[in-house]
Amino acid sequence: MPCTVSMTVNGKAVSREVEERTLLVTFLRDHLGMTGTHVGCDTSQCGACVVHVDGRSVKSCTILAAQADGAEITTIEGLAAADGTLHPMQAAFREHHGLQCGFCTPGMVMSAIDLVKDNPTPTEQDVREGLEGNICRCTGYHNIVKAVLAGAEAMNGGSVKAAAE
């Protein structure tokens, strides 16, 4: 049975008729053409699909689009400012080489931002435990952890510190 779902995605109201079984990630990718959010697994383990639903990080492969009806969704495409200025967490990932192939990156960045919202001054161990639901196969996490720590500082009003050469 088709159903109509409406939500706000990155500040823009959208409405589509979809099959009831449509996952939020499928809605974003296939129905809205917003392919920044990725699908890396089919068991809700990898975290490549993390978006913010009403400000909280959610694995968008794990909820139906219909469950997000009426919600405010933020995806990786909606993080940077209109003039292209990166979100401090995005800037920190770039500065600290916190990404390689880029596939896990959208989910990693979205999870990291929510982590810092909950815990504005995380320790390295906090970051490692907080990202337990996001798998990266490229970076070995070393630079992701550095990036999230730097991003946290920047989100608290600092600037993204340059990586040590």
Place this chain on the structure above:
Amino acid sequence: MANPNGIGASVRRREDARFLTGRGTYTDDISRPNQTHAVFVRSPYAHARIRGIDAGEAMTAPGVVAVLTGADMEADKVGSLPCGWQIHSKDGSPMKEPPHFPIARDRARYVGDAVAVVIAETREQARDAAELVMVDYEELPAAVTSVKALDGTAPLVHDDVAGNLCFDWHLGDAAAVDAAFAQAAHVAKLDLVNQRLIPNAMEPRAAVGEYDRATGEHTLTTTSQNPHVIRLLMGAFVLGIPEHKLRVVAPDVGGGFGSKIFHYGEEAVVTWAARKVGRPVKWTAERSESFLTDAHGRDHVSHAELALDKDGNFLALRVATIANMGAYLSTFAPSIPTYLYATLLAGQYKTPAIYAEVKAVFTNTAPVDAYRGAGRPEACYLIERLVEVAAAETGIDKAELRRRNFVPASAMPYQTPVALQYDTGDFAKNLDIALPMVDYAGFAARKAESARRGKLRGIGFATYIEACGIAPSNVAGALGARAGLYESAEVRFHPTGSVTVFTGSHSHGQGHETTFAQLVAERFGVPIENVEIVHGDTSKIPFGMGTYGSRSLAVGGSAIVKAMDKVERKAKKIAAHMLEAAETDIEVKDGRFVVAGTDKALSIGDIALQAYVPHNFPLDELEPGLDEQAFYDPKNFTYPNGCHVCEVEIDPETGVVEVVNFAAVDDFGRVINPLIVEGQVHGGLVQGIGQALYENCVYDEESGQLITGSYMDYCMPRADDVPSFAVQYHEDQPCTHNPLGVKGCGEAGTIGASAAVMNAVVHALSDLGVTHMDMPATPERVWQVIQRHSHAQAAE
């Protein structure tokens, strides 16, 4: 450094801008107008005869466009997926090479083997209809593990491959090894398993096939590390499409680690089906499908013996390995346990005699091929575990035993007894740098401190060397490669001085768009933002062999250097003409073309403009334009090497192993971008630690079902499973035979880490009498080992 974005600068990656904002274009992000979706029907049995396929009900399901089978492909004369490397057995006979059809025809040979494909309007409709395809299977007994498959009584995976033996190969001098063993004061022996792994690039494989009726041109967009290789293999051997009518594009690719080198059946199916149904056909693997059907890695069972004299000098090494090939030969499968494995068994040591025998065996499991390191981690693990056993048995300190047997830097170039000639390397220096990084001298105190807390502590080394920069084509050809292994590049200056570089290498996380641009910025003083690196499209790039074996910079980068040499030669001639000087008087300084001893100079931009607007140009000598192409075929392999040291603490109550310190010292030759190189090392280390502590591909030994078929069952290292790393490199042993002096850094971490971690684990357990345990050292397995040995000690 003249250019802030030149060689040696940690330039922040240019590709990150799109990846961080969700604007990357991965294959599954691509949707073509009017496209259809493919879902494969896959065998639920490890081994089964296909008696019939009834697609009647599926064909009537909503949205279904077609259901196609192996019989349809056979009717269209679709060929077998070719193998790119031929090995000969000891007796001179060629390896057994049974056909590997994109869709199975009469028998399914592993769980996940494709038996039909459903093409429908939407992915969901295709998935629904796939469940309605009725396949009449006659289940057959399966050969699952390599050792059992060889035992003479096992079911045959292929009727015409006796004993499931693909080849029985050897390398080295058996007689010399036997003679050395006869003289040995001590022989260290070890049986070990290098377990099967599933590569797990985060982007699942995907492919989109298109056919243009107007031009007769096929296009395949695919998650590949080497689109030209796919074009050659699929076009020439599988579908019979000539290169000029087949375009293969590998856009942004979300990691490969080897698993996206190979030509997979799905690529051929979507390309073939797109023409058949007259519409684009898109397929994206679900992760469960990736687990079942991506080529797996490793899966060696080995026995090794090391002969030493009374002073601990290595006299000879003898190795026998059984390598699992899976159900069919994947593209480069036969080369991995042979020329990328046994040739590395000298390691960093001057062992004078080595003999290795390798039996490759077919089983009813997914094909096995290159996975990050590909043969070299297996070699390193075997040697470094064996050296550690020898150290323990002889009582010689493990660092000292290694140092005593290193090939000295003064012996370079060094010819090993297993075919390779190392060009450079200072192995003792790596060790000297590493020891203080981990405070080796202070280990005993730390161990005592751990013991006070009821914990076990161990420290382990791995000194590795790998053969990268694959490969001199004539050497590879003599060893069985059915392709050349050069790389191509084109450097195209545009009229206003910006540059496009076309490279046959492919980036799927390695940062080529940054590193390669640094080469151009350094050479010609061009702002890095004016340099575009183009890769991954056979319609744009002259040719390419792709990215694997840590070869991109050593081979692909060298091709760019050669093309830049040609640009410079032509630019000098143009500059000489414009400046009214002799060509021999033109010098290139900081990217400017200067008349020696004068202040007369031109930038490359000035020269490029004249080349395309040739009003003042030596038209009688030179053609207009500034666009040069080069192919580079390496003269030798490159030999990255290093020393990894790992320290672990084990909780005997739980068996949990914690990596408390890890130091990696690497010699990659010259380093272009330190930030990217260190990132490659970090990622490699965690894949190596993953093998040592977490990852294990398990098939049920009777049914051949994949037990570890999801992230809930196959343990990928997470952020809280691994530490941060101390990483150092030195650049004073540059490669001597490529123009950049680079060796390659992509696989090193994975090659060294598993051995270092396991040596540390065994060392931590050694007080209990443990001398070896196989990977992965999961809490349960470590706990079992501790229990067994504690009881044994208690009983004594």
